[in-house]
Amino acid sequence: MRFTHALTALAVLCFSAAACGGQSPRPVSATRAAAPGYPVTITNCDQAYTFTGPPGRTVLMSGGAVGEVSALVALGLESRIAANAQSYGTSDVPGRAAAIDGLPKAKILKGGWDISRESVLSLRPDLVIGTTGYDFDAQNGYATRPELLEIGANTWLPDSTCGGPGTVRGTQTIEDSYDMLRDFGRIYGVADRAEELVERSRRRIAEIEAKVRGGSRPKVMYIIPGMEMGTAEFSSIGANGIWNDIFEKAGGANAFGGVTDGIFANLSKEQVAKTAVDAVVIINWRNPDPDAEARKLLARFPQWRAARDGRYVVLSDSAYLGPDNAVAVERIARMLHPERF
DSSP: OBOHHHHHHHHOOSEEOOOSOOOOOOOOOOSSOOOTTOOEEEEETTEEEEESSOOSSEEEOOTTOOHHHHHHHHTTOGGGEEEEOOOOSOOSSTTHHHHHHTSOBOOBOTTSSSBOHHHHHHTOOSEEEOSSGGGGOGGGTOOOHHHHHHTTOEEEOOGGGOSSTTOEESOOOHHHHHHHHHHHHHHTTOHHHHHHHHHHHHHHHHHHHHHHTTSOOOEEEEEOTTOBSSSSSEEEEEOSSHHHHHHHHTTOEETTTTSOSSSEEEEOHHHHHTSOOSEEEEEOSSOSOHHHHHHHHHHHOTTSHHHHHTOEEEESGGGSSSTTHHHHHHHHHHHHOGGGO
C-alpha cells in the first residue's frame, strides 16, 4: 500500500532543517470578550495565535494520523470537537479507539485522507489542528492558515512539522509529545490536566529506565508492514524518529538508526538481511493481522536473533507523537528485558 501523506502524518516523515514560515510573530484574536483565564497566546510555527476562550468547534485534519485527536481525548475534550478526520480503528490504550470512533466525523476529500477547503470552511471552526503543513496547502485542495484566520479560526501544528512532507525540523523526542499536551492544555484552559498527564508519563518512564539501566541494549527494528515509502522492498523501516527516544528509554537501540539521515530507511532485502536484529516492533495501522505480518517477517530472516527467539511486539498509536509514549516504552522494555520486570 502506498500512502505517503498518511505515513507523513503518522510518524512525521523525511527530515530536513526547514523553517516553519519565516514571519515574525503576530497575535491573532477574535473580537469577542475574553473568557475567564483568557486571552491565551500560543506561538506556533513562528506565528502568535491568541485565544479569547477555549475552542468549541475544533476540526482535526489528517486521516493518516491519530496523535492529536488522542491528546484531546486524553484531556477530556471530546465535546469541543466539531469534526475529526483522524482514526486508526485500533489503539494501545483500552477504550481510546472507541472514543475516537464516536467523535463527529469529517467529510474526507474524495480519493484522499483529509478535509477539503470547502468542507472545512463550512464547519465554521474556531480551531483547526493539523499534523504537517500539508494539511494547510492550497495546492492539495485544503484551506490555508491565512484563509482560516479570515473566518476567525486559529490553527495548530507540531512545531517540528510546520512545513509539508520532507520539511521536518530536528529529530522528534518524547518531549515533543509533552509540548503538544501543554499547548492544548493552555489553549483549552486545562493546563493542570495536561501537566498531570505529562508528569504521570515522566514518572512511569523514569521507573522503567531505572529497571533496565545497566543492561544490554538489543537492536530493534521498527517497521510498518504493507507501507511503501520508497522504491526498495523495505521502505517503511523507521530510521530517525521519536521511536529512537522510546527505544533508548526502553533499554534498546534502533538497528537501522544509522543507515540514513531520513526518517525512514529505503532498503533492499539484502541490506536488511545483513543487519543484526534482536527484536522487532510491528506498527499496526489498520492491519487485519499484524501478528501474521510479524511471523512472516521473522521467517524471511531466520538468522536474526529476533527470529530465533520469536521476539516482537505489536504497537499502534503509542509509538509516535501522542499522549501515550510511556505505554510504548513499557511494552518494548518488557519485550527486551523481561527478567527485570
